[in-house]
Amino acid sequence: MTGPIWTRQAASKPERLTLETVVSRAVELADREGLDAVSVRRLAAELSARPMSLYSFFGRKDDLVDLMVDHVLGEMLVDRIPGDDWRSALKAVLYRQIEVGRRHRWVMSVFGTRAPIGPNAARHAEQSFEAIAGLGLPPERATRLLRAVDTYLWGYVTRAGQEAAARRRDQLSEQEWRESTDAYLADLTGKGDLPHVAAAGRSALLPGDDGFDEGLDWLLDGFERSR
Amino acid sequence: MTGPIWTRQAASKPERLTLETVVSRAVELADREGLDAVSVRRLAAELSARPMSLYSFFGRKDDLVDLMVDHVLGEMLVDRIPGDDWRSALKAVLYRQIEVGRRHRWVMSVFGTRAPIGPNAARHAEQSFEAIAGLGLPPERATRLLRAVDTYLWGYVTRAGQEAAARRRDQLSEQEWRESTDAYLADLTGKGDLPHVAAAGRSALLPGDDGFDEGLDWLLDGFERSR
DNA sequence: CGCGAGACGATACACCGTATCGCGGGCCGT
DNA sequence: ACGGCCCGCGATACGGTGTATCGTCTCGCG
Numbered sequence: 001m002t003g004p005i006w007t008r009q010a011a012s013k014p015e016r017l018t019l020e021t022v023v024s025r026a027v028e029l030a031d032r033e034g035l036d037a038v039s040v041r042r043l044a045a046e047l048s049a050r051p052m053s054l055y056s057f058f059g060r061k062d063d064l065v066d067l068m069v070d071h072v073l074g075e076m077l078v079d080r081i082p083g084d085d086w087r088s089a090l091k092a093v094l095y096r097q098i099e100v101g102r103r104h105r106w107v108m109s110v111f112g113t114r115a116p117i118g119p120n121a122a123r124h125a126e127q128s129f130e131a132i133a134g135l136g137l138p139p140e141r142a143t144r145l146l147r148a149v150d151t152y153l154w155g156y157v158t159r160a161g162q163e164a165a166a167r168r169r170d171q172l173s174e175q176e177w178r179e180s181t182d183a184y185l186a187d188l189t190g191k192g193d194l195p196h197v198a199a200a201g202r203s204a205l206l207p208g209d210d211g212f213d214e215g216l217d218w219l220l221d222g223f224e225r226s227r
Numbered sequence: 228m229t230g231p232i233w234t235r236q237a238a239s240k241p242e243r244l245t246l247e248t249v250v251s252r253a254v255e256l257a258d259r260e261g262l263d264a265v266s267v268r269r270l271a272a273e274l275s276a277r278p279m280s281l282y283s284f285f286g287r288k289d290d291l292v293d294l295m296v297d298h299v300l301g302e303m304l305v306d307r308i309p310g311d312d313w314r315s316a317l318k319a320v321l322y323r324q325i326e327v328g329r330r331h332r333w334v335m336s337v338f339g340t341r342a343p344i345g346p347n348a349a350r351h352a353e354q355s356f357e358a359i360a361g362l363g364l365p366p367e368r369a370t371r372l373l374r375a376v377d378t379y380l381w382g383y384v385t386r387a388g389q390e391a392a393a394r395r396r397d398q399l400s401e402q403e404w405r406e407s408t409d410a411y412l413a414d415l416t417g418k419g420d421l422p423h424v425a426a427a428g429r430s431a432l433l434p435g436d437d438g439f440d441e442g443l444d445w446l447l448d449g450f451e452r453s454r
Numbered sequence: 455c456g457c458g459a460g461a462c463g464a465t466a467c468a469c470c471g472t473a474t475c476g477c478g479g480g481c482c483g484t
Numbered sequence: 485a486c487g488g489c490c491c492g493c494g495a496t497a498c499g500g501t502g503t504a505t506c507g508t509c510t511c512g513c514g
Contacts, residue, residue: 039500039501039502040501040502040503041500041501041502050462050463050464051463051503052462052463052464052465052503053462053463055463056461056462060502061501062396105339109336109337109340110336111339111385111389112332112335112338112385112392113335113389113392113393113396114389114392114393114396115389115390115393115408115432116389117408117411117412117432117433119415121432122412122415122421122424122432125423125424125432126420126421126422126423129423129427129431133423139423139427139428142423142427143427143430143431144438144441144442146431147430147434147438147442148379148441148445148446150386150434151379151382151383151386151434151442152375152379152382152442153382154382154385154386155378155379155380155385156378158338158381158382158385159377159378159381161339162339162340162341162343165340165341165342166340169289169341181342181344184344185349188346188349193353194349194350194352194353195353196353196360196366196369197349197352197353197356199366200352200356200367200369200370201370203370203374204352204370204373205342205343205344205349205352206342206344207374207377207378211374211375214375215371215374215378215379215446217449218375218448218449218453219379219445220445221445221448221449221452221453222444222446222447222452223445223449225449225452226448266469266470267470268469268470268471269469277494277495278471278472278495279472279493279494279495279496280493280494282494283492283493287471287472288470288471455514456513456514457512457514458511458512458513459510459511459512460509460510460511460512461508461509462507462508462510463506463508463509464505464507464508465504465505465506465507466503466504466505466506467502467503467504467505468501468502468503468504469500469501470500470501470502471498471499471500471501472497473496473499474495474496475494475495475496475497476494476496477492477493477495478491478492479491479492480489480490480491481490482487482488482489483487483489484485484487484488
C-alpha cells in the first residue's frame with residue numbers, strides 16, 4: 001500500500017474474477033492440453049489468482065468439472081431450429097452437438113461419471129423436444145424417442161473420439177498410430193481364430209468418424225414405422 | 228535366510244505375483260471403491276507387494292487401466308451364442324454386455340479416453356459378428372450394422388450409469404438423491420421456459436435404466452427395412 | 455476512531471505417478 | 485570352487501495433486 005495511487009491501481013487491476021471466466025478458462029485449458037492439465041494450481045496461475053481463491057467459485061474440484069461440462073452443453077445450443085420437417089430439425093440439433101463434442105473431447109471422458117442436469121443440459125433437452133414438436137407426440141413418447149436418439153448420439157461421440165484420444169495419449173502421429181495398430185491387428189488376427197474380425201478389418205474394432213447418419217436413419221425409420 | 232526350511236517356506240510363500248492376479252485385483256478394487264481408489268501404492272498394498280514391483284507388469288499406470296478394461300471386456304464374452312434367429316443371438320451378446328457393464332461402472336469413465344483393441348475386445352467383436360452371421364451380410368455391411376448397434380449400446384450403458392455414479396460421488400442415498408434432484412428440477416422448470424422438459428419430467432434429463440430394447444428394436448427394424 | 459467479524463489465501467498434509475540409482479543375488483569365467 | 489561382474493529389484497526422492505486448517509488482514513459498523 002505504498003507509492004502513488006496509479007501504480008497501486010495498475011498493479012491491483014486484475015479485474016475481479018468471475019465464475020464465467022474461471023469456467024471458460026478451464027475449458028480452454030482442457031481443450032488445449034487435456035483435462036488432466038486442469039489442476040487448481042495451474043488454472044489459478046493461468047488466471048493470475050491464488051489456488052485457494054478459486055474455491056470461492058466451487059466447493060470441490062469435481063464441481064468445477066460439472067460446471068465445465070454444462071458450459072460445453074451451453075455451446076451445443078442452436079440459435080434457431082429450422083422449421084422444415086422434424087427430421088432435419090432434429091438433425092440440426094444433433095449435428096451441432098457432434099461438432100461441439102469434437103471440439104471438447106475431454107467431455108466424453110467424464111460424461112459417464114456425472115449426471116448432466118445443469119441449466120444448459122435442460123435448455124439443450126428443451127431444444128430437442130422443440131425440434132420434434134411437429135410430430136405431435138405425447139410427452140412420454142417424445143421422451144422415449146429422444147432418449148434413444150441421445151443414447152445413440154453419445155455413444156457415437158464417445159466411440160468416434162477413442163482413436164484420437166489414444167493417439168494423443170501415446171503422442172503418436174496419425175501415421176505412426178495407424179502403422180502400429182495395423183501391425184498389432186495383423187498379428188492378432190494372424191492365428192486364424194477371429195475370422196470375421198480379420199475380414200472386416202480395423203473398422204471392426206475402431207468405429208471411426210463415419211456412419212453416424214446411417215445408424216441414425218435406421219433408428220428414426222424404425223421409430224416411424226412403429227407408430 | 229535362517230531357521231528351519233518350512234518356516235522360511237511359509238514366510239516367503241506369497242505365491243509369485245501374476246499379471247492376471249494384479250489386473251483382477253485392480254478390477255475388484257475399482258468395483259468396490261471406484262477407479263480413483265486404484266493407485267499403484269494402494270494396489271500394491273492390497274497384493275502385499277511393493278509399489279514399484281508392479282511396474283514390471285505395466286510401463287505406466289495408464290496401461291494398467293487398459294488391461295483392466297480388456298479384463299472386463301473378457302467377462303463380456305458369452306459361452307454360447309444361441310442358434311435361434313439372428314436377433315436373439317445378437318441380443319444375447321448385448322444383454323451380457325450390459326449386465327457386465329453394470330457391474331463395472333468405472334469402465335464408462337475411461338471408455339472415451341482409450342481405444343479398446345485388446346485381445347478380449349477383438350474376441351468380443353468376433354462374437355458379435357458370429358451372432359449375425361445368419362444374415363449372410365457382406366463383411367462391410369455387417370460392420371456397419373454392428374457399429375451402429377455398438378454405438379447405441381455404449382451410449383446406453385454410459386447414460387444409464389450416470390445417475391448412479393453421481394449419487395455415489397455425492398454419497399447420497401437413493402431417496403436423498405431423488406429428493407434433491409426433484410427439488411432442483413422443479414425449481415429449474417418453475418420459470419416457465421422449458422415447457423417440454425417440464426411436461427416430460429425427470430426422465431427428460433436422466434434416461435434411467437429402461438428403454439434399451441425399444442430403441443434397439445427401432446434400430447434393427449430400420450436396418451432390416453433398408454435391405 | 456476503535457473494534458469485531460468475515461473473508462481470503464498461505465501453509466501444510468496426505469497422497470499421487472514414476473525417475474533414479476544403490477544394493478544384493480545369481481551367473482559366468484577361470 | 486571360487487571371484488567378480490552384471491543386471492534387476494525396489495527403496496528413496498521429486499514434483500506434482502486436492503484441500504483442511506487457521507492466521508492475518510480488511511472492511512463496516514457502533
